[in-house]
Amino acid sequence: MRIVETENLTRIFGSGEAQVTALDGVSLHVDTGEFVAVMGPSGCGKSTLLHMIGGLDRPTDGVVKIEGNDLNSMDDDDLTDLRREHIGFIFQFFNLIPTLSALDNTALPLVLGGTKPADAQTKAEEWLKKLEVADRSTHRPDELSGGQRQRVAIARSLVTDPTLILADEPTGNLDSKATQEFATLLRDIVDRWERSILLVTHDPRISSFADRIIHMEDGQITEETDNNLKEG
Amino acid sequence: MRELPLAWSYIKGRPIRTTMTILSIVIGVMMMFGLNGLAPAFQDMFVSSTQSMALSNVDLYVTRRDGGFFRQEYQGNVGSIAGVEATASLIARTVAAPPDHYTTADGRPINTIQVYGVDSANTDESFNIVTAAGRRLAAGRLLQPGDGQVVLISELFAEGLGVSVGETVRLPGAGGWMNFEVVGLLADPGIMLGSQQVFMPLQAAQDLLNTPNRVNTIMGRFTEGADAVAIESAMEAMFGHGYEYSPLEGGSDIWAALMEFASVIFTMFGLLALAMAGMIMFNTFRTSVVERKRDIGMLRAVGAKRKTVIRAILAEGLILAGMGTVVGMLLGVGFGYGAKATLSAVFENLMGRPLGDPRFTVSTFLVTIAFGLGIPLLSVLVPARSASTITPLEAMRPATVGQEAALKRSRLIVGFICLVLGLAGLLSGIFPLMALGSILFLLALGLLGPMLIGPVTKTFSRILNLVFGQEGGIAAGNIARQPRRAAITASSLMIGLAILIGLGGMLASTYGGALRFLDASFRSDYIMMPSLVVTNDTVGAGPDLAETVKRIRGVKELTTIRQIDISDADGLGIRLVGIDPLNYARISGLSFLEGDESAYAGMQSGNSVIVNGRFASQYGTIIGDTITLDGDHGPVNVEVTAIGLDYINMKLPTIFVEQTTLTREYGVRNDVFLMVNHESGADMEQLEEDLQAATQNYPGFGIISREQLWESQKQLTDGATVGANIMLSLLAAPALIGLANALGINVIERTREIGMLRAVGAKRRQIRRMVIAESLLLCLMGIALGVVAGIMLSFVMTGVLEFAGMRIPYEFPGMGVLTAVAAGLICGILAALIPARRASDLQIVAALAYE
16 A cells, blocks of 8 residues: 655745755655665755655645645644654654653653543553663653664654654764664564655665665656565 | 954844843833933922022021021021121022912913022122022012012013012912012023022011021121131031031932932832843843854854853843843933823822923933943853853754753852841841841842742642643743743742732732821811921911911811921931820820820920831830930920821821920921811801811912812822832833743744654644743742742831831732732733744744754
């Protein structure tokens, strides 16, 4: 099943002489249980693509569909609900709230969606356990290592059981050991929990764990490579 | 300064924050400048007996410090001092004109008349004040020896009256209206339009004012080469402390003290507002430094020295402070004129004199500029220093909003010491210590505030969670991560609310108490008086009025009151009130704090007096003490037999003496109050009409019933409350700005966090609620601390009144607390409106990319 589908996606910033075309008619898809990496030089439009797919920004032209739902037809509240319930985000700078514990950070999307705090915490606890950081659940972000913070960020992205994970340069702030662990973890998410991942990165070490690599340049897809990682 | 362009670029880049910060300074400066500009106008209004007497050849003016009269024969004593060549006597006295009686030709009111009684037999030109100070004769003639009831007036006055030379004018005096023949017109330079000068022979002035053989100024000219210091010493030996010997400053002791007090209060209001502005600046700049950590690190990396960084931040503070001070002073001028327009009518009613235009003296300018620039700059100093410690490495790290470091131990220790000393001071019962105690108490709350943030947040966040759900929890977390900033933000609100409750409590106690006290101590059915505010300038009524009233059908009994303001050895004003003890006791009476009514009988002998609470507190007087009065015939020793209060004089140190003693020793012959009781069954309408008719000949005298007096005092207290509330709301404004500023900064600082919250599923509404919850939480802290501090302050302030002799039972400022809570919550919501909107409108992608 197609989790993500874009058609002729275009995003233009500015106007007149200052006009910049960040995305230029991009069409792609991500299937259920597929791990796709988008690579390309800085400014090629890969982060903009991620923002469009995540409903964080609206395209100038073209269509984005998540699980068949056209994002263009949704208002701000609908998009927010979609992000909270169907999409998990992982950011480069982790973006954890410094005053909340790892557990509370993880539970945040559930709580924002109206789940009772106790239920939200139980669910968050489960994910922290799965990601092997349950022993740090009462710690605040400044008391965690970079790798641990990223695991908490992953737990937060999975806590609402989304079908799609979007990750924007998630290893930008990690050392090579943590990057390796993180890449393995993402692979696990796809293989064990059947989530789809769309990841934007520069890092070939992490893209090698993806099923498919999309190369971009000047806002356009230039090449697609299949890593043939799936069994059978 | 090379740093100015950089500073300016930051200021330009943040227009909203800049405006808010400047606005906070503007309010403080405006209040300080505007109110202090009014102070000279107040002073002008009160100090009036000394104008237009510039005589170049006069070396000496002998006046009583209090402006009162003394025996004319002292002129001979002054003349006998070695080195004094010539002397002259003079009366210079301002008389309140009956309302709406005199106007200029174009209808502008003349409210006061400066009566000059000149010794026309004295032909020494040195003492000719009639044509001094630019005055010249325009028509008729000058005064001559042997003149009787004649007068010189200005052309302007004559025009308004419609009289010319040879015609008659009526002037108000102690014996009622008196007619004077106009012998000359003066081309007056028109110093004060609302106050006209009239010149008459000394004897005529004494008749008009009912002060036979008494004057209030002796002028002297020295022989050439005379030893002025020796002459002054001889004067001191002759007259004692109650007199002054050179400058013409008499008559203003009590008002000068009041003005000084008012000026301190005005400055305090401005300072409080500026202190809040300082806190806002401190908060803004501290945050701004954190926010610019990477910029500053980059500057350091590319070669900026530490002092360059400090200078750049200070330059920014200076620009903001400069802009705020200039705008504040400009608005202050408007504020001064606005306040004048509002207050003038009140004062004209109360004092019979208009309030002049605000005047901005050099010292007002200097003080305002010093505080307007100084306080903000001092506030910026700490953030500037901390900015200079940022290393070039910071430029390489991502900017995040972290947890504040733990509070320093030293701060806690100092805070606790301030708290203990503050409480000790507050409970000491000694006024200066109580004042110091209240400052230390507020300081302690400021220092220890951050410590309270945790528990207070915890308490209130539970309540907020009920209303705001998880947004309340996130808001509480945001506050808890920066307790110091939260404490400073809450502190500015705390100070505003504490003052609101403190003053509110004091006003409630004072006014409530005063009105109850009025009920208790003012028992006569009618009071006849020129004004409730009676000073040495008030021309009372001679004994004829009382005699006339006594004969009116329906009048059962009456008692009269005379008074004079004198000064003690330190120049502090004391009021002597002459009563007819037994009649007074029956018709009106004092409220006794110590001793009892038997004291009245003792006063009949003239050897004993009653003092009021204010006097007893100021001089530590107890029953049995002896007071020495500096009378006309030498010192008079009187014994204090009771301490009691009356309504009119409760704010001034007062001695109640037997009336004939006052007449004998101070020459006071005029009644300033007549208290009248009617017979039961009297025809009230007729009685009031007759009483009114009796005052016809006594300009300025009016009649008021006990009920009317109560009502008028009620209106006065209500008016004062409104005035105080306006002032207080101005103080609340910086708190509101500070809060909005802090919230605005919080939003900017947490832009990326807000972006993340939106990305992971927070709706715009939820973000708005989070910011509002944060604001309300800060307000609740400010309210909690402000209510505690305010109740304490109101207790102290009411205690201070007791210290000042106004023993008033403390009234819990229930309304003040409710108002403060409501004002605080409204502040919280108003302050959050813009930041909340800003936060919810953030574009997620831009917010996530924010650095």
